[in-house]
Amino acid sequence: MGVLKLPSRCIGGPVCLISEFVGSCLASLLEVPVPDFALIRADRDFVEMMRPFDESFDGEEVGFISQFEAAAPFTPQLIQDVKNRDCFTKIVFLDTWIRNEDRYFKKTGESSSRNTNNVLLVVNGQAKEPYTLKAIDHSEAFRSYLPSFKMEDHFGQQAIDDPKIYGQFPEFTPLLDKEVAGRVSERLASINKPEIQAIFGRIPKSWKLTASAKKAFITFVVKRAAFVAGTLVGKLFPEKITLFD
Numbered sequence: 001m002g003v004l005k006l007p008s009r010c011i012g013g014p015v016c017l018i019s020e021f022v023g024s025c026l027a028s029l030l031e032v033p034v035p036d037f038a039l040i041r042a043d044r045d046f047v048e049m050m051r052p053f054d055e056s057f058d059g060e061e062v063g064f065i066s067q068f069e070a071a072a073p074f075t076p077q078l079i080q081d082v083k084n085r086d087c088f089t090k091i092v093f094l095d096t097w098i099r100n101e102d103r104y105f106k107k108t109g110e111s112s113s114r115n116t117n118n119v120l121l122v123v124n125g126q127a128k129e130p131y132t133l134k135a136i137d138h139s140e141a142f143r144s145y146l147p148s149f150k151m152e153d154h155f156g157q158q159a160i161d162d163p164k165i166y167g168q169f170p171e172f173t174p175l176l177d178k179e180v181a182g183r184v185s186e187r188l189a190s191i192n193k194p195e196i197q198a199i200f201g202r203i204p205k206s207w208k209l210t211a212s213a214k215k216a217f218i219t220f221v222v223k224r225a226a227f228v229a230g231t232l233v234g235k236l237f238p239e240k241i242t243l244f245d
Helices: 014-029 044-050 086-098 178-189 193-200 211-236
Strands: 002-005 037-042 061-067 104-106 112-114 119-123 131-135
Touching: 002 014, 014 037, 014 061, 014 086, 014 193, 014 211, 086 131, 086 178, 086 211, 178 211, 193 211
Parallel strands: none
Antiparallel strands: 002 061, 037 061, 104 112, 119 131
């Protein structure tokens, strides 16, 4: 069973699917577990199969499908029983890299945006540490949900140098690991243009990503990775200043 997202069914159209696909691929680069996903063509046979359930469904298009996984609700108690505890740290790095407000984000002087539905605690069948943490739904990453969003002019230096931290639920804070943060920073620092171009090369033409938008997007992803690699560890683990020996 899977969760299917199609351009015609997403608010924002193909832009949100591009964010979903790219965000999921970047999660994999940082070894953040996500449900298995793929691009799928909703062809004529699929349209005919879906029409009894939705009469307005009448066009062929390429969509994003991910495996449905039953999960326990996010609670401070249950996250203590997560097997892959390194992912508390990795998700903060991922969401800060892709500027994802759709998990946890606190704006200056405003209340926080909190969406625990995008953190899955998947039952793994083990008696000890019975949950595996997985991240889902990156369709609003890169702030693509904004009404004014235009890829060609949204990925400038101000976005690259955005100093805010994303994805750091208060429940995550005591579980963050400095050693893991160091390893993730090293991986981010190693991100190169060819591996990001390979991801963008898989985006369907029907999603209408223009050449100029693709260039700006790729440049942002690479430069933002370097920025986060060089700054986030110090923000998460500030050095304590000792005035007296």
